[in-house]
Amino acid sequence: MHMIFPILAILVGLVVLVFSSDMFVDGAAATARFLGMPSLLIGMVIIGFGTSAPELVVSTISAVQGNPGIAVGNAYGSNIANIALILGVTALIKPVQVSSRILKKELPILTFFTALSFVLLIDLQFSRTDALVLLLLFLALMIWSIYQGLHTGKDTLATDIEHDAKKPTNLKIALLKLVIGLLVLILSSRVLVWGAVALAKYFGVSDLIIGLTIVAIGTSLPELASSIIAARKGEHDLAMGNIIGSNLFNTTAVVGVAGSILPFSIDTNVLHRDMLMMTLLTVSLFVIGYGFQEGRQGRVNRFEGASLVLVYGLYTAFLIRSVLV
Numbered sequence: 001m002h003m004i005f006p007i008l009a010i011l012v013g014l015v016v017l018v019f020s021s022d023m024f025v026d027g028a029a030a031t032a033r034f035l036g037m038p039s040l041l042i043g044m045v046i047i048g049f050g051t052s053a054p055e056l057v058v059s060t061i062s063a064v065q066g067n068p069g070i071a072v073g074n075a076y077g078s079n080i081a082n083i084a085l086i087l088g089v090t091a092l093i094k095p096v097q098v099s100s101r102i103l104k105k106e107l108p109i110l111t112f113f114t115a116l117s118f119v120l121l122i123d124l125q126f127s128r129t130d131a132l133v134l135l136l137l138f139l140a141l142m143i144w145s146i147y148q149g150l151h152t153g154k155d156t157l158a159t160d161i162e163h164d165a166k167k168p169t170n171l172k173i174a175l176l177k178l179v180i181g182l183l184v185l186i187l188s189s190r191v192l193v194w195g196a197v198a199l200a201k202y203f204g205v206s207d208l209i210i211g212l213t214i215v216a217i218g219t220s221l222p223e224l225a226s227s228i229i230a231a232r233k234g235e236h237d238l239a240m241g242n243i244i245g246s247n248l249f250n251t252t253a254v255v256g257v258a259g260s261i262l263p264f265s266i267d268t269n270v271l272h273r274d275m276l277m278m279t280l281l282t283v284s285l286f287v288i289g290y291g292f293q294e295g296r297q298g299r300v301n302r303f304e305g306a307s308l309v310l311v312y313g314l315y316t317a318f319l320i321r322s323v324l325v
Helices: 004-034 039-050 053-064 068-093 101-120 128-151 156-164 171-203 207-219 221-232 236-261 268-290 302-324
Strands: 096-098 298-300
Touching: 004 039, 004 053, 004 171, 004 207, 004 221, 039 128, 039 156, 039 236, 053 068, 053 171, 053 207, 053 236, 068 096, 068 171, 068 207, 068 221, 068 236, 068 268, 068 302, 096 236, 101 128, 101 236, 101 268, 128 236, 156 236, 171 207, 207 221, 207 302, 221 236, 236 268, 268 298, 268 302, 298 302
Parallel strands: none
Antiparallel strands: 096 298
């Protein structure tokens, strides 16, 4: 009985979290359309970053409750899952092309931010100063995103957003979805964090491992659903934008907020295993997604998708083996 309640809490928390996250992003996007926000700006800021609302809420609650392992594991584990699992599965269903100029600008930014995060953790300590650096980078990223969204001409990402846009009924309903989605998201995140901590204590494993696996996959489900749907509709840049925007948000805002609440130290395994995996996957995403030749689109084909899924499977198996040994 002691194990049943945490498992139920995790399952219920994840299901409700996915639905509330979708409601929150839909409400925010609809509100933005009522306010006349350009489609590109909605795609870059609200949809790209909004799909990481679960990671932000879960990591913040974890840090407040004194569980930095779940906070860090959730953020970095979600980044790993977004590239290796979500992009891999999406590319297996339908190869993903990258033609958006905005996304091609975001890819090197994400690679730089990821490498910087690795450098900040080399001393195995994440201080409030480190957190401030990431939060300042997030602020700069927001300013740049808003500028690009307002001043960039026609872009394929904006076209995908317009095709995918649900016509909002009225502003009151949009605001209601936004508020209810956020409140339920916070509540379900608290339930999820409680279940994750209880499960980690029951099995005697670190909360970091739970954060890297169960929690990370669960909070990445909104990106998985939206990326698969977008790819099947042929909205390739929206599918890739979900992943890039989410990883940018996780790397800067999610880790920055958690670290500013509760500075933490990490084990060398986190640096040499998890951070290294995230960095290598991000570099590989840049290489295969950018399209370096003039006029060539970036493209993630089915073979590359299968390779990414295989890497994620091996990584997860290694995590599980480290617990069992």
